[in-house]
Amino acid sequence: MRTTVSKRRSGRNRRQGQVALGSAVLSALIAGGIAIPAAADPPVGSNITAIPDPGARPQPEGLPALPLGSLSQPRTQPTTAQALLLAQYSAAELELSVLAARRSELYQTYANAIVAKALADFAWRATADDLRTAKQEAEAAAVAAYQGAVKAPPQLGNSLDELEQLIPHTDAPPHTEAALADLARARQDERQAYTVLTAAIDAEHQASSAYSAVETEFKRKEVAFLELKRRLAELQSEADRLRELEQENLGSYDAGQSNAGLVAHPKAREAVMFALSQRGKPYRWGDEGPNTYDCSGLMLASYLSAGVRLNRVAKDQYYGTRHKTVSKNALLPGDLLFYATDPSDWRTIHHVAMYLGNGRVVQARTTGDVVRISTVNLGSVDFATRVVDALPAPNQPAPTRTSTPTQTASPRPPASSSPPPASSSPSASSSPSPKPSQSPSPASPVPSNTPPPVPDPA
Known part of the structure; x- marks a missing residue:
């Protein structure tokens, strides 16, 4: 027993020494830059003696998931040439319809912009005329004020720009101040109207550009759509044409x-x-x-x-x-x-x-x-x-009167089947004056083939 243990220890010590020696040699070779021959490496998988157990492969549940979401359900693709062309035609028709609606909307915007520009131009021209008139009135008032102040001859120039330097620095007459105030107000109105006109011109240019772009795109799509329509008409069967004719027949x-x-x-x-x-x-x-x-x-x-x-x-x-x-x-x-x-x-x-x-x-x-x-x-x-x-809707069925249901009317039993106590009284049956019970009310109709009931004795 002791000998066996000694042998095991000596064998383990020998293997450890060999491993240590090999490691030292390998380190020396690497440090010295000496390449290890590839043939010295054991072949890959040489120590594998059996195929490992593959285990149970997980089964997928539903569609595989993508990082941004799950895959959509696959759609059935058209199988015939006519079905494929019809799908393309439907898609092109929808796209053209959307473009037409957009084009119509932009055309209305463009038309409104043209009207707005025309109105702004008219308003600006009116303010420009008012400004021109105000300038003339201010110049005339300035000339009159100057002539009244310095007794200048009437043939002196009437330009406001020239006279402003010659007018004495005195208080202007009231009518001259009013003319200058009107001139300032007219100049301000003209500037505001011109600003509005400039904005209207810009809006008209933008609307025109947007409409032209959609118009160009629509015409391009329209040509492609008409070609699809022509090709689809060539593939359309006689049954389809007959069905359309039947649909048109009202x-x-x-x-x-x-x-x-x-x-x-x-x-x-x-x-x-x-x-x-x-x-x-x-x-x-x-x-x-x-x-x-x-x-x-x-x-x-x-x-x-x-x-x-x-x-x-x-x-x-x-x-x-x-x-x-x-x-x-x-x-x-x-x-x-x-x-x-x-x-x-x-x-x-x-x-x-x-x-x-x-x-x-x-x-x-x-x-x-x-x-x-x-x-x-x-x-x-x-x-x-x-x-x-x-x-x-006319001729609607009138509601049934619940007070006189026809299905509940039933013949009254004859008097002989259940005679009242005074049924043998001659006065009750031979009375010359009609009793109320002899003319049945609408609420309880009595069949004509049934004798009237005997009235109760008074």
Whole structure:
């Protein structure tokens, strides 16, 4: 036992000595700058005798997370050439519609700036004329004051700039002071008017630049959109064309259809019929008829034909009728449907259509299209308003009178089935004067085939 322990200790001491010797040699080699041959290193993995246990790999839960948020759900991509082109067309149509609304807004701003500049120019010219007149009156008053003070001859020069150095330093007459005060006031008014004119000119230049930029972008997008429309028309099948023709066929259309117990006002019906009469006329931005329309121009002309004036731009048409919002379940012909890029902000409205009923609208959609009837997806409508208050629907069923229900009337039993105590009295049955019980009241009708009940004895 003691010998075995001694052998173990001697072997451990020998290994420790070898390790210490090797470390010392290695340190000396490194310090001396001698490179160690690569062949002296053991091959990587030479001491591995078994594959380590891989363990249980964690299973992902849901979509992988990114540093800035999770991945969105993948969307189904169009599979056919027509579907792909239709998706591009829809995106381009939306973008063009938003640009058209922006262009319309900037055009109105530009038009307002032109009017403001014209008014400011007119006001400035008026103040300039007043200033010129005030100068002439001040010069005449100064000349008269000087002549009165020094008895100068009348042919002396009448320039105010020259006479100011010759006038004696004495108190000016009252009329001269008034003329000088008018001159100072006219000069101040002219300066203020010129400042307003300068600001109006700058605003007009800015509005013109903004409108020109959007106009250029709109025309560029419009060319691309029309090309997409042409290519889509080439791919459109005969079934699609037949479906569009069927959609355009109104049949026996009635603008007086009711919903929620109401019908459209006659003025709203008149506007609907006018809009339908414009079908087939081309879309053209900024036009209000009679030959071409844009979306809000068609609404404006339709209601104007019924004697109701709307605002010009789609979002302004919503703002003007915002107090008469309508539920999508209670729409009537003539109601206005609005589309916006942000459903929570009416200022982003870019398109308007007129509801016809039965899930259809009449609208002037976009460039390259015509006034047409379209099927509407109410889920895509962001706002709906009513221009003219609706009326109660005629021929509504009257409420049933609870005092005389017809279903509860039942024949009264004959007198013989339950005779009263005095049923055998001849005076009760042969009385010449009619008793009240012989003429039944409306509250308790008695069938004609049933004998009248015997009255109770008095």
